[in-house]
Amino acid sequence: MIKMNFNKYVILTAICIFISCSLYAQNKRLEKANENFNRFAFVDARKIYLQVAESGYESRELFKKLGDSYYFNAQLEDAVPWYEKLTSKYNEEIDPEYLFRYSQSLKSIERYDDADQVMEKFNVITGNDQRAEYFMNTRDYLKFIEMQSGKFRLLKLSVNSKYSEYAPSFNHLGQLVFASSRAGSGMTKVLHEWNEMPFLDLFSSDIIEANGILQSPKKMKGKINTKFHESSTSFSKDGQTVYFTRNNYTKRKLGTNTEGTILLKIYRATLKEDKWTDIEELPFNSDEYSVAHPALSADGTKLYFASDMADSRGLSDLYEVAINQDGTFGTPRNLGDKINTEGRETFPYISDSGRLYFASDGHIGLGGLDVFVSVPEETGEFSIPYNVGKPVNSDEDDFTFVLNENTKIGYFASNRRGGKGNDDIYSFKQTEDLITECNQYVTGVVTDAVSKEVLANAEVMLMDDNNKEIGLVATDNKGRYKFDLECETSYIVRATKTSYSPTEAILSTNNALEYEHNLALQISTGSIDDKKEYKKGDDLALLLDLEPIYFDLDKSFIRPDAEVELQKIIAALKEYPELKIDVRSHTDSRADDNYNMYLSERRAKSTVKYILQKGEIDPSRVTGRGYGETNLINKCANAIPCEDQEHQLNRRSEFILID
Template identity: 80%
Template sequence: MNFTKYFINISLSMLLSGIAFSQEKRMAKADESFNRYAFVDARKIYLQVAESGYESADLFKKLGDSYYFNARLEDAIPWYEKLTTKYADDIDPEYLFRYSQSLKSIQRYEEADKIMEQFNTITGNDQRAEFFMNTRDYLKFIEMQSGKFRLLKLSINSKYSDYAPSFNNQGELIFASSRGGGSGMSKVVHEWNEMPFLDLFSSTIIESNGILQTPKKLKGKINTKFHESSTSFSSDGQTVYFTRNNYLKRKLGSNVEGTILLKIYRATLENDKWTNIEELPFNSNEYSIAHPALSADGTKLYFASDMPDSRGLSDLYVIDIHEDGTFGEPKNLGDKINTEGRETFPYVSDSGRLYFASDGHIGLGGLDIFVTVPEELGEFSIPYNVGKPVNSSEDDFTFVLNENTKIGYFSSNRAGGKGNDDIYSFKQTEELITTCNQYVAGVVTDASSREVLVDAEVFLLDDTNNELQRTVTDSKGRYRFDLECDTSYIVRANKIGYGPTEALLTANNVLEHKHDLALQLSKGGLAEKEVKPGDDLAKLLDLEIIYFDLDKSFIRRDAEIELQKIIVALNEYPDLKIDVRSHTDSRADDDYNMYLSERRAKSTIKYIVEKGKIDRSRVTGRGYGETALINKCADGVPCSDDEHQLNRRSEFIILQK
């Protein structure tokens, strides 16, 4: 044995083990900072560890997150990239979502979409993934929505953080800023991003153009040495709801882990100073409640929170404000608004529209601003991205709008700003798209010659066969119908000398979408054929064979299309009567197959009668089990699944024409 080599190997192993142990100790120290949201301090150590050559999934997660949660999405990309390539089988899918969002920040949309496809495959039922899969042409819609706001010049921003503008209904804009005030800049900085703590400032609005005068700090006890931000004022400007760290009467509160969270407070204006500061009763030390938004009539307060029933990092809630100033119970705004991501910074306009920031709904990157319009029973519509230039590939948030002057403000950390976050002003020049706009269009052609068919009748029916619209094809064989989102339809075409044809169509929830549906008609139909009792109507109409899944009796979607053609024939020939004969394959025992075929016959008859509104006396039928196989696949004969499926069929025998 080579003892020298053995000693060197042991020494090297011990050295590497010592290095790894040392790096793990440094990681543990960084994790302490990370867990109390001191991302900047944690990042310094993580970077040193990474530069030493140490690698782990946890290190890459924390480095990516330390940038991601400080809205430095571009800087997060290299670390999420390392994480998803080197530890693909060992990561939470949430990191795929963060990686996709980060890629959007530098407009790498194709790559971001591919990552979202992976995210959808892994998660399956994540709402963000569902929104993405249903709105694959989201960039097209955002482009259509864009250009409805014109940015204006604004000179009140500092080199620090300025955001959360709100109207105090007294001709001023109130906003949060870390610029400090009074005799000088605060020396206290926040561990999260090493920025000074936020205070509230006011600036008089020049209504004609939205320009703001020199800001001044709010008077009274509303500002403290901790964060104050995101305000909302009563219509008379005498009451304010605002966000602050858990701090009241010089007492600082924290959760069980020692983290200082956010709460909403209320104050009143007396002699031009804010006083009577009180904490709202539904706050908690164990989760944040923040970013209040009053309805115009003052009866409802919207806010963001990560309380226990929240779906994501933060959800939007609403609570009733009673006449005596007391509150009801917080109500989550539900899955239409909230996702597994961040929904935050709500604002309610005078018309009742709810604007908010989200990274869970599909946008351009980071937080985007969305609008949802009020519907019946206090519900809201699906959210609509407000488009560029308000939204960008960075974080865009805290949107407010004066609907009378069409002047508004929002905040963003986009490139070209003066500070960490900046306030932007805008003029709305056009109304936003806030309704789902879908339609179906296509060309009707001859199935054999492919020639376009002019003056063919095309019908739009609901899924219970009620006619909604009808049209005739133009000189190029074209037709078009407007649709409602999330609704099922039947599109039917007919022309003299041709047999009718139908297609099922389901409108999705994509906000702007065209469904292309070409229809082909075959010459003849029953009028051109010799029809006698005993004929199979399906064969006369050249229908695809209607199959059933193994051991199932429900009507498959492909079968629905063919059954609609049976319904058309029954409607076209009022004296026509048919007998539905259902068959199974030879698998399972004889008695069970007879029972199964009976279920299939009843299911088929029920569909024809209920969907087609056909008199029950015109449609009879029963099951035949495996008594009429059409191939060799009897008991004990080896056959493929496709061969067995040929026997799981329905026939439509004409009894009377």
């Protein structure tokens, strides 16, 4: 017994030591991986994370880091299984940001229904995240993208290598300048630990304008290329100035932030003869945040760029800054919520017509970064962004879009399947104009309110919120009608037919790019003058079968539910010009009797004002006064206890026929 117990103790001790050592080793490996991850050395970190995962170790942090190591290297399809494990095993503890990344990754393998379900959960958890709002307002995004698709035809391009090519831009010499990690001048750069690709240099290729084909690329001359990253250029019209992105490397000195990470900065260079010299960094750069991917406006007075500076909404936002005549700069301005989201907005490009093209994973698209376009508005701001559709956009990252609006030839980069390298440049010919207006509609069926029979040849009128007629149609033989609408606008839709009382509904459009509102309208038989019991002193609200016009406690403003009913009053006054009414407003018994009389007067005036102004009714036809609590319709007088619903019945307006 003693020996057996001792042996058992030895065995247990050995097991504990083994487990302890194993856990210690795993923790050390994770520490090293986390160190690599925090330096953006995702490939090195991933190797360690995978070893730990393969040994059977599981944790929320491990799955997050594994997913991120693929996600931030644009390998979204490989991120899916790790985010899937994260969301299934740690569902109650998940950071909402990982739901967004999971949804984006699912799109990369075209699991759009699953991606939408994840975004619905993301919306419930976040509530006010702009990306969730975009998603909820554009539930038909695939339908819109399908409508937008096919307006570009991809062309063959042989400039790509087995490495990475992206960030095309036009210069003044009819060339395309782009970033590439291919070897230049027979010398290969050091591998970058982020993705184990050589560092990027800037190259230029002559463009054959007829078809956009590029000649053999040459490395740009001068001091513009260094042993670190250079990318994303933008040239002045005269070709004498270039803005470009580089790692934080100034005067042969490498800069880092407080955590030791090398970030990005924008630099400006001047052309002397055929070499770029006088390189200077822009004054709004910082060691503590990235400033990157410059884009000049056509007139050269503004510079657009991406940054994660202090007031950015997400991982990177788009900004603009004025360029003064003396070459100095104004203060950078965030382009705001219409353009920027909590995700990534990056790689801006301004066309000669002033359109802003950019890449984003915060606006709803097909997966990863998609290319969007925003058109300049009269206010000086940009419109809501429109996805440019397929084939430019895919389920992978698509970005750095540029377009010559004269030749309709353009270029963009993508890491889509079937490419030659890590990122490839694609050329295209634009064949049709893009949809850059918000398209919304209202459709519906007009029926008899009692029999539910569809009503053909009923008149349906569309009016603005001031009751001005915008459109008038007759329903077809199936009772259907349709109107085109503007986005984010309020309307009134009115249905009428001989021997029927008119009915109206208020409709407000949203900011969805392609959206159809369905509004069924029911009308009741019998006009006002058809009712045998109609007489002076009757309540028009009863004759029109209106819902009561209620007010909030101690308030006199017109509630949205009351607006719908008041529009019916306006419709009746317009249909029957001889009608005159007296608006009688009442309160409940709470508060002082004199105050209630004053409150009811306010309510009567508020109601009369709405009818006169919104309906443009002759003031001689509508009068009104308040009655306080003198005409209660139930037991709820002073000192009698009642529920709030009972008191509300007394806070009402009546519409008494006086002529």
